[in-house]
Structure formats: C-alpha cells, structure tokens
Amino acid sequence: MDTKNGKVGKAFKLSVTTLAIMNITAVVSLRGLPSEAIYGPSSAFYYLFAAIVFLIPTAMVAAELAAMFSDRQGGVFRWVGEAFGPRTGFLAIWLQWIESTIWYPTVLTFGAVSLAFIGMNDVSDAALASNKVFTLITVLAIYWIATFIAMKGLDWVGKISKWGGTIGTIIPAGLLIVLGIIYIATGGHNNMDMSQGFFPDLTKIDNLVLASSIFLFYAGMEMMGVHVMDVKNPSRNYPKAIIIGSLATVCIFVLGTFALGFIIPAKDINLTQSLLIGFDNYFRHFHISWAGPLIAVALMFGVLASVLTWVAGPSKGIFTVGKAGYLPPFFQKTNSHGVQRNILLVQGGIVTLLSLLFVVMPSVQSFYQILSQLTILLYLIMYMLMFAAAIALRYKMKDAPRPFRLGKGNALMWILGVMGFGGSLLAFVLSFIPPGQIATGSNTVWYAVLISGCVVMVAAPFIIYAKRKPSWRNPDTEFAPFHWEKKQ
Numbered sequence: 001m002d003t004k005n006g007k008v009g010k011a012f013k014l015s016v017t018t019l020a021i022m023n024i025t026a027v028v029s030l031r032g033l034p035s036e037a038i039y040g041p042s043s044a045f046y047y048l049f050a051a052i053v054f055l056i057p058t059a060m061v062a063a064e065l066a067a068m069f070s071d072r073q074g075g076v077f078r079w080v081g082e083a084f085g086p087r088t089g090f091l092a093i094w095l096q097w098i099e100s101t102i103w104y105p106t107v108l109t110f111g112a113v114s115l116a117f118i119g120m121n122d123v124s125d126a127a128l129a130s131n132k133v134f135t136l137i138t139v140l141a142i143y144w145i146a147t148f149i150a151m152k153g154l155d156w157v158g159k160i161s162k163w164g165g166t167i168g169t170i171i172p173a174g175l176l177i178v179l180g181i182i183y184i185a186t187g188g189h190n191n192m193d194m195s196q197g198f199f200p201d202l203t204k205i206d207n208l209v210l211a212s213s214i215f216l217f218y219a220g221m222e223m224m225g226v227h228v229m230d231v232k233n234p235s236r237n238y239p240k241a242i243i244i245g246s247l248a249t250v251c252i253f254v255l256g257t258f259a260l261g262f263i264i265p266a267k268d269i270n271l272t273q274s275l276l277i278g279f280d281n282y283f284r285h286f287h288i289s290w291a292g293p294l295i296a297v298a299l300m301f302g303v304l305a306s307v308l309t310w311v312a313g314p315s316k317g318i319f320t321v322g323k324a325g326y327l328p329p330f331f332q333k334t335n336s337h338g339v340q341r342n343i344l345l346v347q348g349g350i351v352t353l354l355s356l357l358f359v360v361m362p363s364v365q366s367f368y369q370i371l372s373q374l375t376i377l378l379y380l381i382m383y384m385l386m387f388a389a390a391i392a393l394r395y396k397m398k399d400a401p402r403p404f405r406l407g408k409g410n411a412l413m414w415i416l417g418v419m420g421f422g423g424s425l426l427a428f429v430l431s432f433i434p435p436g437q438i439a440t441g442s443n444t445v446w447y448a449v450l451i452s453g454c455v456v457m458v459a460a461p462f463i464i465y466a467k468r469k470p471s472w473r474n475p476d477t478e479f480a481p482f483h484w485e486k487k488q
Contacts, residue, residue: 013232016241023059023221023245028252029306030173030299031110032217034274036253037260040193042200044254046214051250053423055218057416058383059242060406061390062222064413067234067404068393072480076222076386077321082482083389083396086326087465092385093321094461097314099378102453104307104351105139106371109272111303112138117276117296129273139355146304147348150311153337160305168302172279172295173252179282180259188285192261215427216376217253222386234404272368275299315343325473326465332474357449370446373431374453380428381458387421397483 014022036043065079072078074089076096081089115138116129128134149160184190231237260269260278263285270277276299280292319340322331335341357367393400394410406412434446 014230014241016231016237016244019231019238019241020245020248023242024170024248024252027055027218027221027245027249028169028173029107029217030169030176030256030275031107031303032214033253033257033260034269034271034278036214036257037192037264037274038266038269039200040196040261040266041198041258042196043257043261045198045200047250047253047257050214050218050423050427051246053419054215054383054427055221055246055249056242057387057420057423058218059221059246060239060416061387061413061420063234063238063242063404064402064406065386065390065393068397068400068402070403073320074324074479075317076382077317079393080385080389083392084385086482087462088385090321090326090465091458091461092382093318094464095378095382095385095457097318098457098460099375099382100310100314101347101350102354102371102378102457103310103375104143105355105357106368106375107303107307108139108142109135109368110275111142111300111307113272113276114296114300114303117273117280118293122277122280126273126277129276136355140352142300142304143307143351144348146308146311147344149308150344151335151337151339151341153339160308164301164305164308167298168300168305172298172302173256175295176259176279176282177252177255179279179286180255180262183259183282183285184262188262190262191265192258193266214253215424216372216379218249219379219383222383238404311344311347312339315340315347319343320477320479322472323474323477324479325470326468328472329474370449374450376431377428377450377454378457380424380431381454383424384421384428387417387424391417400483 036046039046069078069082074081075093077086077089077093079089080092112135113129116131116134117125119125119128231241260274263278263281264274268274276292276296279295280289283289283291283295318327319332321327322343331340331343331346333340333342354371357371391410391413394413406416432447432450434443
C-alpha cells in the first residue's frame with residue numbers, strides 16, 4: 001500500500017481483510033521454521049506463547065503510538081523520545097537500524113543455501129550449502145545487489161519487494177503446508193516425535209534458546225502501526241485486522257513447522273538447509289523432483305526482496321532523524337535519486353565485516369545462530385523501550401489526542417505494555433544461553449560476541465549523541481519539536 005505517494009488518504013480506507021494480509025506479508029518468513037521443527041508438537045506452544053506475550057501487544061501498542069504521532073516524523077525515535085528524551089529516542093532508532101544491519105548476513109545465509117539447492121543432486125547441493133567460501137561470496141553478492149537496487153529509488157524497491165514477497169514467501173508457505181497435509185493424509189511416515197506433547201520440558205533451559213528466536217519471527221509488526229489511521233473506524237477494525245492477521249501468521253508458522261517435522265527427523269534438522277531439504281523430500285515422495293530447483297529459485301528471490309525492503313527501510317528512518325542534527329553531515333548525503341547513499345555504503349561495510357565471522361565460527365549454521373541471537377538481543381532492547389514509553393506517555397502526555405486508544409482508562413495499556421515488556425525481557429535473558437542443539441564452538445566466543453556486541457552497539461549512539469554539534473542539523477529538514485519543547 002503506497003502511503004509514500006499519497007495514494008492512501010481520506011478517500012480510500014483499508015479493509016480489515018487487506019490490512020490483515022499486509023500484516024501477514026510483513027511478518028511471515030519461512031527461513032526460521034527448521035529451528036522450531038526440532039521441538040516437535042511443543043513448537044506450537046512456543047508460537048502461541050510468543051504471539052500472546054509479544055506479537056499482539058507489539059501490534060496494539062504500536063498502533064496507539066503511530067496514531068498519536070501520525071503527523072510527526074521519527075517513528076520509534078519519536079515515540080521513545082517523547083517519553084524519555086531525545087538521547088534515549090536516538091538509542092531506539094539506532095537499535096532498529098543496527099539490528100537490521102546485523103540481520104542481513106543471517107537471512108542472506110539462507111539465500112545462499114537456496115542458491116546451492118538449485119542443482120538436482122541433493123548430496124552435492126548440501127555440501128555446497130555447507131561450504132563457507134561459497135556462502136560468504138553469495139551473501140556479499142546478494143547484499144550488494146540489493147544495495148545497488150535500493151540506490152535506484154523506491155520505485156524499483158516497491159516492484160521487486162511486491163513480487164518477491166508473493167513468489168518467495170506466500171506461495172512457498174502455502175505449498176509446504178499443502179504438501180504436508182497430503183503427505184500425512186495419504187499415509188506418509190510421520191518423522192515428528194509426537195511423544196513430546198504440546199507442553200515443553202521447561203526444566204531444560206538451554207532448549208529454550210532456539211525457541212526465543214520466535215520473537216524475531218514476529219518482529220516488525222510495529223511498522224504496521226503507521227496504517228492505523230488508514231482504516232475505517234480504527235478503534236474497532238484495526239484490532240480486528242491485527243487479531244485476524246496474528247492468528248493467520250501463527251497458523252502458517254505452526255503448520256509450516258509441522259510440515260517440515262513430518263518429512264525430516266529432528267536429529268537430521270539443519271537450521272540453514274532443512275527447509276530446502278524438506279521441499280526436496282516432498283517432491284521426491286510425490287515424484288515431482290523437477291520442482292526442487294524452482295522452489296529454490298523462488299525462495300532466493302524472496303530473500304532478495306526481503307533484504308531489499310529492509311535495506312531501504314530502517315536506513316531511511318535513521319537518515320531522517322540524522323538530518324535533524326543527530327548524525328554528522330557525511331551520513332546525510334544522498335544520490336541523484338534522493339536515496340541515503342552514505343548510510344547504505346556504511347551499512348554495507350558493516351555487513352561485509354560481519355560476514356567475515358565465517359572465519360572463526362565452526363560451521364555455517366553456528367554463524368547463522370550467533371548473529372541471529374545478537375539481532376534478537378538488540379531488537380528486544382528497542383521493544384522494551386517502546387513498551388515502557390507507551391506506558392509513560394499515558395501520564396506525560398495524558399491529554400494528548402489519541403485517535404486510536406487502548407481502552408478508556410490506563411488498565412489495558414498497562415496489561416499489554418507489561419506483558420510485552422516482560423515477554424521481551426524473558427526472551428532477552430534466554431538469548432544469552434548457548435543452544436544445546438547446535439555446535440557453536442567455544443562458549444567463550446559465543447558469550448564474547450553477544451556481550452561485546454550488545455555493549456558496543458548500545459554505547460555507540462550515546463557517544464554519537466554526546467559528540468553532536470549544532471552544525472549537524474540540516475537547514476532544509478522539517479522535524480517537529482517534542483511536546484516539552486513547544487512549551488519552552
């Protein structure tokens with residue numbers, strides 16, 4: 001839906017169904033299904049738990065904040081800054097940008113694996129997918145291609161993202177689920193250990209680490225809050241669309257995970273390869289092996305589209321805030337298309353350096369896992385700031401107009417805010433524990449990367465904020481002041 005070009009306005013309103021579909025396409029990604037298939041039936045528990053304590057609170061709280069500041073720039077910077085000041089707001093927008101930068105190598109690793117499986121020989125395909133040099137070269141190639149496209153402007157980004165999301169995510173998700181249902185219905189052997197049951201063994205703390213990655217599956221729903229005022233009767237229809245979209249998202253994840261578990265034993269699951277192997281196994285069972293390379297190409301196209309969307313998104317957010325005086329002029333430079341050129345180039349440099357971690361990590365999937373955990377940690381800090389800000393603003397700006405409001409009093413905001421903050425804090429703590437299912441190498445390296453990564457990435461925006469100068473503010477920018485600045 002093109003709000004940037006003004007196509008959504010008073011004359012056009014999103015239907016509940018349309019917004020629900022937008023929610024689904026914004027959140028659903030298939031690359032993480034193997035990490036949950038390991039848990040068997042108990043994976044459904046984790047999906048539902050994370051949806052209740054994180055997905056729905058995130059969507060609803062972000063909707064109130066987005067509607068409250070619908071006429072002001074800044075996104076999460078504005079939301080957190082109004083509550084706790086510009087320094088903390090800058091931390092929030094920085095974390096949203098930097099976590100996506102760290103996330104690129106993980107999703108691109110999945111893209112490299114998809115490319116490896118374009119061949120017709122499963123053994124050689126799997127060997128190529130495990131090759132560090134091949135993965136490194138492919139990750140960097142796809143990323144820089146996405147960056148080059150993003151430099152061309154939003155027109156290119158919009159077209160490729162639309163088709164890539166459909167071809168590379170929605171169609172494969174539906175196909176995987178249908179294959180799994182037909183396979184079981186026609187007497188196929190169920191490889192999932194059904195004895196585990198719905199409720200997991202919560203005494204095994206290290207087994208919860210991979211489950212905490214579900215929170216990242218649901219991340220990004222706060223971005224849909226910008227559409228709250230584009231819905232007719234938002235107080236009634238927006239929550240309805242969120243609930244429908246959330247339920248559909250959970251169903252896709254649960255059924256997709258089960259479909260993989262049906263066809264691949266838990267002991268054989270590989271975080272980066274099993275989605276492709278699962279498709280290949282189904283195609284072989286139904287005697288349509290020729291479809292394997294096609295689905296691999298589709299999934300890789302989906303990865304490119306997903307990365308392209310994020311390359312053009314969070315970087316644009318921090319670019320907008322930077323022009324208000326929070327980043328040096330170097331980071332405010334644009335190309336002839338008005339695209340944030342220097343930020344994209346710096347972002348690419350960080351992605352390239354992170355990708356070189358292949359050298360010290362014992363395997364492709366251990367690299368995938370440790371960067372995924374660091375991404376989760378940084379994103380969860382941002383979410384905790386967002387939930388805390390939403391509650392604080394009920395008191396600091398209690399008389400401010402709220403076109404979309406959670407409840408008449410403050411009780412519902414407290415319930416959802418505390419639930420979201422608590423769920424984020426729980427996942428944050430669990431994400432530091434090395435997973436028991438994956439060989440991540442030395443625990444020293446694991447903790448060193450996660451702890452030092454968090455410290456450096458959280459300290460950086462505070463240092464930049466302390467060093468800022470009045471000359472950093474772009475005179476052409478129009479950035480609305482905070483509410484307390486108006487009173488001065």
